[in-house]
Amino acid sequence: MNEISMKAVGQRIFGGPEVLETVEVARPEPGPGEVLVRVAAASVNAADWKIRAGLIAKFGPPPFTLGFDVSGTVAEVGADVTGYRPGDEVYGMVLGRSGAYAEYVVLPADFVAPKPASLDHAQAAALPTAVLTAWQALREVKPGQRVLVHAAAGGVGHLAVQIAKALGAHVTGTARAANHDFLRGLGADELIDYTTTDFTSTVGEVDVVFDLVGGDYLTRSLAILHPHGRLIDAQGEEPLDDPRFHRLYVTPSGTDLREVSALVDRGQLRVEVERVMSMADAAEAHKLSESGRVRGKIVLIPWDAAE
Structure with missing residues (x-):
């Protein structure tokens, strides 16, 4: 044969x-x-x-x-x-x-x-990979919580902004100024141009940080994180010795994708x-x-x- x-x-x-x-x-x-x-x-x-x-x-x-x-x-x-x-x-x-x-x-x-x-x-x-990363990182977000997304205009970040908003969060994103209008259109509440502004000096206390940059963004993010907040690392950085640090490993899941599909078809996620x-x-x-x-x-x- x-x-x-x-x-x-x-x-x-x-x-x-x-x-x-x-x-x-x-x-x-x-x-x-x-x-x-x-x-x-x-x-x-x-x-x-x-x-x-x-x-x-x-x-x-x-x-x-x-x-x-x-x-x-x-x-x-x-x-x-x-x-x-x-x-x-x-x-x-x-x-x-x-x-x-x-x-x-x-x-x-x-x-x-x-x-x-x-x-x-x-x-x-x-x-699939980008939205599962964002969904599995943020699906426990509660209405009214404050979420900070680093690299908010990227493949994972722009989906994370929308998922956090769909779950009722107040969303801040770091991105170049050229991407701010794009992100506002996705529902971001506050935006910071990381090329000109240190986010730690302008963002108040947040409940969740979703880090898609790595490096010193992890340690700097701890300074503005609620004492019982969550710092979610999707970059595979060295783990921090802090109970608020969480490493995310994305997992393939048809069940999760069905939930994502519902958000897409309701117009809450593009x-x-x-x-x-x-x-x-x-x-x-x-x-x-x-x-x-x-x-x-x-x-x-x-x-x-x-x-």
Whole structure:
């Protein structure tokens, strides 16, 4: 029996964006509890280029295919999958060495959810990792609490602002002045231009800090945090010796994505897509992501769709 092949973005060595290349690989097959998804869109996360460069040793040595986010159509279902059938439009978060920068990807059925009806595939693909990070960090926020989001205009940050607002919080964000109008449009109550202003001198006491920057932002944030507040680190920084410090490791969850979908379809959450690019241009997409100047997310679509 001949293997069915597909295109994917692979790499044979760690390095800069130039190590990414289009390759032919065997199309995966779904095992028990898994679904095979025909990829309509994937998106770029900061973790992608950190893994590509060898800064995060998540998958071991290359070769592997990057891509944590997918939106597409179920092509096949494995044994014991009852919630989905071929033709269903889904989105979800992928874990493993065979990621979503490809024509097809396999993932556990528990990791996907029905695509929000109000989004196209490019918008939906921009969500999973970023929105699960924001949702799992902030879902315990209570109405009236004060939340500070660092890097509020980024892929995770702009979603965190909206989730905190949907939960009834007063939201302050740090971002360049050029992004302030954008963030006000998402519901931010106060904004600080971190290039000109020290947030510790202008922000009053807050109940939750969601840090997407790292470095000294962690220790500086403690100065304005309520004695019983929470400092949530999503950057993998060295833990602080303070009971208010919490490390977040995002977890794939179809259940959480269904809750997110409800917010999206009620108009309480929208995702900003900075650019849609072909998977053939994955190296250029990584360069843009590494620049740190992306508002929202970069989305990749398969070769044929881009043509």
